[in-house]
Amino acid sequence: MAILKVEPLTTARALRGPFDYRRPAAMEDLEVGSVVRVPFGPRRLLGVVVDFADASELPLERLAEPIEALEAGAPPELVGLGLWVAREYCSTPSRGLQLVLPPGTGTGSGRPTRAKVELRAEILPAGEAALSGGERLGVKQRAALEALRAGELSARELASAVGADRQTLRRLEQRGLVATRDSRLRRAPGGAALTAPAERPRLLPEQQAAVEAIVAALDGDAGAPRRQLLHGVTGSGKTEVYLAAVEAALERGHGAIVLVPEIGLAPQAVARFRARLGDRFAVLHSALSAGERYDEWQRLRSGEASVCVGPRSAVFAPVRDLGLIVIDEEHDPSYKQEGDPTYDARAVARRRAEVSDAVLVAGTATPRPESWLELPRLELPKLRMPPVHLVDMREADPRSGPIHPETWAALEAVRVAGTKAIVMINRRGFAPWLNCRSCGHHWSCPNCDVSLIVHRHSGRLVCHHCAHVEVAPRACTECGSTTLSRAGAGTERIEALLAERLGPMPIFRLDSDTAAGRGAHARILARFGEAPSAVLVGTQMVAKGHDFPEVTLSAILDADATLRFPDFRAEERTFAMVAQLAGRSGRGEAGGEVIVQTLAPNAASIEHASRHDSAGFLAGELERRQRLHYPPYSHLVRINFSAEVEARVETAATGLATELRRTLPEGSELLGPAPMFRVRNRHRRRVLIKADDREATVGAVREAVESRAADRSLREVSIGVDVDPQ
Ligand SMILES: [Zn+2]
Numbered sequence: 001m002a003i004l005k006v007e008p009l010t011t012a013r014a015l016r017g018p019f020d021y022r023r024p025a026a027m028e029d030l031e032v033g034s035v036v037r038v039p040f041g042p043r044r045l046l047g048v049v050v051d052f053a054d055a056s057e058l059p060l061e062r063l064a065e066p067i068e069a070l071e072a073g074a075p076p077e078l079v080g081l082g083l084w085v086a087r088e089y090c091s092t093p094s095r096g097l098q099l100v101l102p103p104g105t106g107t108g109s110g111r112p113t114r115a116k117v118e119l120r121a122e123i124l125p126a127g128e129a130a131l132s133g134g135e136r137l138g139v140k141q142r143a144a145l146e147a148l149r150a151g152e153l154s155a156r157e158l159a160s161a162v163g164a165d166r167q168t169l170r171r172l173e174q175r176g177l178v179a180t181r182d183s184r185l186r187r188a189p190g191g192a193a194l195t196a197p198a199e200r201p202r203l204l205p206e207q208q209a210a211v212e213a214i215v216a217a218l219d220g221d222a223g224a225p226r227r228q229l230l231h232g233v234t235g236s237g238k239t240e241v242y243l244a245a246v247e248a249a250l251e252r253g254h255g256a257i258v259l260v261p262e263i264g265l266a267p268q269a270v271a272r273f274r275a276r277l278g279d280r281f282a283v284l285h286s287a288l289s290a291g292e293r294y295d296e297w298q299r300l301r302s303g304e305a306s307v308c309v310g311p312r313s314a315v316f317a318p319v320r321d322l323g324l325i326v327i328d329e330e331h332d333p334s335y336k337q338e339g340d341p342t343y344d345a346r347a348v349a350r351r352r353a354e355v356s357d358a359v360l361v362a363g364t365a366t367p368r369p370e371s372w373l374e375l376p377r378l379e380l381p382k383l384r385m386p387p388v389h390l391v392d393m394r395e396a397d398p399r400s401g402p403i404h405p406e407t408w409a410a411l412e413a414v415r416v417a418g419t420k421a422i423v424m425i426n427r428r429g430f431a432p433w434l435n436c437r438s439c440g441h442h443w444s445c446p447n448c449d450v451s452l453i454v455h456r457h458s459g460r461l462v463c464h465h466c467a468h469v470e471v472a473p474r475a476c477t478e479c480g481s482t483t484l485s486r487a488g489a490g491t492e493r494i495e496a497l498l499a500e501r502l503g504p505m506p507i508f509r510l511d512s513d514t515a516a517g518r519g520a521h522a523r524i525l526a527r528f529g530e531a532p533s534a535v536l537v538g539t540q541m542v543a544k545g546h547d548f549p550e551v552t553l554s555a556i557l558d559a560d561a562t563l564r565f566p567d568f569r570a571e572e573r574t575f576a577m578v579a580q581l582a583g584r585s586g587r588g589e590a591g592g593e594v595i596v597q598t599l600a601p602n603a604a605s606i607e608h609a610s611r612h613d614s615a616g617f618l619a620g621e622l623e624r625r626q627r628l629h630y631p632p633y634s635h636l637v638r639i640n641f642s643a644e645v646e647a648r649v650e651t652a653a654t655g656l657a658t659e660l661r662r663t664l665p666e667g668s669e670l671l672g673p674a675p676m677f678r679v680r681n682r683h684r685r686r687v688l689i690k691a692d693d694r695e696a697t698v699g700a701v702r703e704a705v706e707s708r709a710a711d712r713s714l715r716e717v718s719i720g721v722d723v724d725p726q
């Protein structure tokens with residue numbers, strides 16, 4: 001095989017390989033996945049060997065040779081998976097391959113020696129947007145972020161690679177998008193703070209049956225399904241089943257991947273895996289430093305570790321002889337990547353399991369309609385669930401505020417009994433609106449079409465969509481009046497109301513404001529756990545990843561908030577949220593109850609959740625999806641347009657929509673463009689496509705989008721494609 005097929009690693013969408021190179025005699029040991037530096041016109045690029053061939057369309061003497069081969073490379077068995085992601089999610093081969101390359105490829109960050117700059121953007125909501133392009137970043141800032149995407153670099157390396165000077169770095173650092181750290185620090189990933197017992201508890205009969213079914217699949221028994229849904233409420237023992245299945249895979253000489261929604265929200269589960277698996281355990285996630293990530297990656301690649309636990313990106317972990325993939329909380333939206341490529345780790349897991357003949361287990365208390373429809377089920381025991389009491393807020397006296405008298409009564413009872421309560425509301429901050437009572441002036445974000453949120457602790461008005469912050473005014477900026485009204489409620493206001501009425505009982509607030517620092521989330525939960533009697537108030541975070549038997553009351557104050565999103569998954573999300581919160585109450589001997597305040601007591605999701613009826617909800621939801629031609633009965637592709645100039649977005653969106661109406665395959669339906677909206681000072685429009693034939697539709701969209709890559713009139717418009725949008 002004298003010819004190398006090389007896919008360049010580049011951000012340019014139009015540059016698409018693979019390109020042919022001659023294999024030099026000195027590079028006999030190259031394999032699929034090897035990284036080489038190649039001449040490309042006047043430039044030098046890094047590229048990945050994706051295939052070999054005996055002949056090229058070009059004469060051999062006209063082909064160039066790689067300049068050098070790098071030490072690092074992607075595992076050959078994962079190169080196909082990276083390219084599959086690129087095709088399936090309308091991305092570029094380069095972006096797909098980046099997912100399976102060792103962290104820091106081509107940057108020399110594998111052996112860090114001095115202070116390095118590392119990318120923090122991936123773990124911030126605002127950073128995702130910055131990375132996916134289109135935000136207000138200078139050319140150098142953007143180039144620096146792109147370079148750091150592949151791994152950390154020293155300031156000097158960054159300067160020579162993309163010309164980013166100190167000022168550029170300082171700006172990025174101020175925005176929180178990058179951080180500088182001393183790379184001589186310890187590289188073993190942290191998390192030792194939490195310990196968990198290593199002994200194996202006795203399995204219940206249902207757990208035992210589930211483990212046996214998975215083991216039968218691992219042994220390749222005829223008739224044992226290769227993919228299974230493990231359905232069980234919180235506390236029914238799913239983690240023990242995963243652990244037993246992973247141990248069975250290890251005994252058979254296989255490795256395993258365990259996907260968890262967000263590592264920060266699953267400290268208890270991660271600690272259990274670490275305690276039971278010891279040295280065989282590795283963890284991969286974006287909160288690790290680049291050096292730590294590199295080390296964990298190498299431990300897996302070398303076979304030193306065989307089990308990888310991590311969030312969505314861990315689906316690409318280089319686990320050897322993969323035999324089992326577990327997806328915990330498989331309904332969780334964090335399995336979908338927002339930036340390009342917009343992959344869904346659940347779909348990638350399925351593909352990877354198929355290709356490597358591994359067994360797939362998806363576990364959840366609230367299955368997605370598609371999984372319910374497609375996967376054979378393993379049922380864990382039904383636990384005694386707490387009664388759910390629906391409180392109809394349409395009939396409530398508006399003067400009684402965001403907490404209904406019935407909810408207050410239940411909270412008072414918790415205080416008297418000396419137990420604990422969890423209170424959830426879907427919005428952080430103090431109040432979602434600030435208005436002037438005299439002239440009606442309303443404070444909204446100068447960059448986005450949304451209201452500014454009042455944050456009382458910081459004395460600021462904050463936009464939850466962009467980084468805009470201003471000092472909260474004492475008087476109206478329009479008329480000078482001092483009668484300002486802070487309407488509505490967020491976590492801060494509820495915290496204040498609870499403290500006022502229930503004090504001195506401690507109130508702990510858990511939302512992305514209080515849990516921002518490293519370890520803050522676990523600390524708040526620990527303090528709530530240690531207090532003899534307390535209330536935990538917060539956003540959806542309070543419904544995830546913990547287990548406190550002393551909780552006798554869960555209350556959700558705005559159960560219909562998620563229903564108001566214009567999203568076909570709104571019902572599914574709402575059901576999952578209410579069911580998850582209900583599962584947090586009454587876990588101990590004392591029993592418990594659940595209060596659901598809502599303006600929509602008759603919504604299917606809320607009604608079924610109040611009866612703990614997954615099967616009933618899913619039957620109705622699947623019927624609705626079929627009628628409306630939504631997944632799993634179709635595929636969705638969303639195209640996002642954005643630009644600073646409104647007219648440019650208009651031209652691009654309507655032009656592309658018109659073309660696609662002509663070129664989309666039979667069975668596709670194009671909706672939109674939807675109305676214009678503005679976020680982070682950019683005008684945005686969306687087009688949605690419902691499709692029967694996914695491959696042909698993605699193909700048509702790719703062609704239409706890429707034909708515009710060279711169009712100078714659209715240069716300032718960013719066009720993003722999201723396949724299977726959430
Ligand atoms: Zn006013």
Ligand SMILES: [Zn+2]
Nearest residue numbers: 445448463466
């Ligand atoms: Zn804003």
